[in-house]
Amino acid sequence: MKSTYDCVVIGAGPAGLMTAKTLGEAGQDVLLVDIKKDIPEVNRCCCTMLINEPNTHGETFRIVDNNIHLEKTGITIRYTGQWVKMVKSIRLSPGGNRLTMVNEKEGVAHPYSKNVLLRCLLEDALANGVDVATETAGIKAENINGGVRVFLRETRARSFREVKCKVAVAADGVNSQIVKGLELFKQRKFLTTFHVASYFLEGVENPYPNSWITFVGKGHTRQGRAQIYMLPKHLPNAKPGDEPIIDIMCGTPIGYTAKAALDQFLRDGRFAQWFRHAKVIHTASAVLNFYTCILNPVEGNIVAVGDAAAFIETYCQSAMLYGYRAAKAILNVLATGKGYEEYTNFWRESFEYCWPGxxxxxxxxxxxxxxxxxxxxxxxxxxxxxxxxxxxxxxxxxxxxxxxxxxxxxxxxxxxxxxxxxxxxxxxxxxxxxxxxxxxxxxxxx
Ligand SMILES: Cc1cc2nc3c(=O)[nH]c(=O)nc-3n(C[C@H](O)[C@H](O)[C@H](O)COP(=O)(O)OP(=O)(O)OC[C@H]3O[C@@H](n4cnc5c(N)ncnc54)[C@H](O)[C@@H]3O)c2cc1C
Incomplete structure (x- = not known):
């Protein structure tokens, strides 16, 4: 790691990787840091469905030649894993009655592997000369004369390391540490906190294959405050023709235990017979602090992208879209002194949670x-x-x-x-x- 770069990107999720890869492609000297040891490893819950509804966040995302194609922006993101086409979205009441949405032709959404996506993005970032530092936390970014000073701390180090750059990007997710240290954080209103626990399961006797299932109602768990979802998905190492596994997740408000609710749902909930032979093969968790969106995601030369600026999820696909747009804006700023306004406008106009109501x-x-x-x-x-x-x-x-x-x-x-x-x-x-x-x-x- 050097002490100066053109750009420092904090967080190597879909938003940060896409920003770093795009800046690297354009010849910028880029440092990308993440607290994780292995960037493609995913331990944070994520259904990772490609939301293919046209005009999602101002873009239409399609699968073209197995890759993710952004129709309006005109770019394609490499993806080498397997896809599931889900054709139904079913809301199930505790007694098993349904409210069903269907789309046989296009699918209601397409689950994919986040591990594979992150691996592809990381490979492309490295190929574009991005300097990647793992097990390194972004602590703070501050605007200084002529650029930004970023404070980093390696996992096992006791002291901070300072890196200077022209532009810093906060891509450290929904609970962004970098955003918390900025004035723009004060624009936000806190709403609530949710905990999520999720399992990958093998051997589920699922009567609704190729469906996104939402279990609606208090009666699904003893605690009565759980929101449970289930979907089919392929493992990162799946081959064409493999059977998908099940990804099931449970969200609870603060004060309730998401894992306990999920375990109880699987063991003795109303649909426990579906899971009697199921085996847990992967676990994940997440804490979600819900804040209103940052409407001006740029402070000086610090730019917030993806979930770092959002009320809950931008989705992986749009985190990449905003990462790409932010990188293009940064390149314009570095070349002409102007560009942030266009990014801010695009963010506000396309990310629906910025809109009233x-x-x-x-x-x-x-x-x-x-x-x-x-x-x-x-x-x-x-x-x-x-x-x-x-x-x-x-x-x-x-x-x-x-x-x-x-x-x-x-x-x-x-x-x-x-x-x-x-x-x-x-x-x-x-x-x-x-x-x-x-x-x-x-x-x-x-
Ligand atoms: C329950 C649940 C279900 C979801 N379902 C879907 C779905 O179906 N489809 C979909 O597309 N999206 C889904 N999402 C949302 C999706 O996970 C996010 O929108 C997406 O990952 C955002 O990307 P990001 O790069 O902005 O943030 P993240 O993916 O959160 O990446 C942030 C990165 O920053 C790193 N980091 C954090 N803090 C620091 C720090 N201080 N210093 C350095 N690194 C740091 C993290 O390790 C991580 O790698 C879901 C999320 C949840 C919680």
Whole structure:
């Protein structure tokens, strides 16, 4: 590691790797650091689905020749692993009634291997001359005259190391240490914390192959506050024709234990028979601190990309998109003195959670699970035999769900007026804290 570089990128996830690779390709002298020992190793939960719904974050992502193609930006990202085409997204009530979205032709989403993606990006970054330092934490970045000073600490070192550069990139994920040290962090409003635990499972007797499954409702776990998802996925070393394994994950609010909830769900939940012969072959976890997005992701010559600037996930695909756009902006700034504004505008216009009302919309879709099991079983019994066209999408799926459920409102008003009233109320709440708190209060029977 040298003491000066053109650019220092902190964090080698999809955003940082893409930024570093693009800057390296353009001939910049780049240092990329990550706290991990082995960058392609993934121990943080991630479903890693390619969200193929057109115009996701202002881009349309397609699989072309097995690679990830960004249609609008006109770039292709190398991917050498296996894909799964999921054709259904199924929300299951505790009693097993369904709300199903389907897309036979394009798929509702395509799970892939994050390990393989990171390996491909890392290989390309190294091939472009990027200097990579593993087991090295970014501690702080500060603007100084003529550039940025970055403080780093190697895992086993007691002291900091200072590196100077023209531009630093904070790509250290949703709980970004670098962003916390900047003024722009003060723009953010804290919402809540979630813990996630996930397993790769072999031997699951899954009655819904090629489907994304969301287990909606309190009754799936004893704790009653878990959000559980399941999907098929290939292991990093899978060959064409191999059977996918199952990736299952469980998220809980702070104060509840995600792993305990997941273990109990698998052992004696309503669908425990699916897992009676299942074997855990990999475990992962994540802590998610939910903050509102940073609307101005550039401070001086420090640029925040990917999850570091976001309210939850930009997704791997868009972390790469923003990494690419940030690298292009940095190259323009280094060549002409201008370029950050274009990146900031693109971020604000394309990342939906920067828009007013989008966080609330997502929370409303999520918040349905706070209704009682019996109420959910009734609501989903109305949609059980139906299929709605859609994708796995945080932005458009809540609306499809809302339309599907409200299309039965007249019947609900006749048969179960109290549920109809609750459902109508649910979709009129507009502030985030009430949506978050509403769930907790309703659960306590208030
Ligand atoms: C439960 C769950 C499900 C998800 N499902 C999907 C999905 O289906 N599809 C999808 O595309 N995305 C999904 N995501 C989101 C996806 O994981 C992220 O959006 C994506 O990884 C963001 O990339 P990033 O590079 O911005 O951050 P990250 O991938 O988080 O990378 C940050 C990197 O920075 C490193 N780092 C952290 N702190 C420091 C530090 N101080 N110094 C140095 N290095 C540091 C980390 O080790 C890591 O390598 C999911 C996430 C979760 C939690």
């Amino acid at each position: 989008e966080i609330e919309k997502a929370l409303r879709g999520f918040g349905l699970h706070v209704m009682s099991d019996e109420e959910l079983d009734y609501i989903f019994s109305l949609t059980d035999s139906e299929e709605y066209q859609g994708y796995v999408s945080e932005n458009t799926a809540p609306d499809i769900m809302k339309k599907a459920i409200l299309s039965h409102l007249d019947q609900m008003k006749k048969e179960r007026p109290e549920i109809a009233k609750k459902i109508e109320q649910h979709w009129t709440i507009t502030d985030t804290q009430s949506l978050l708190k509403g769930g907790l209060d309703r659960e306590k029977g208030k």
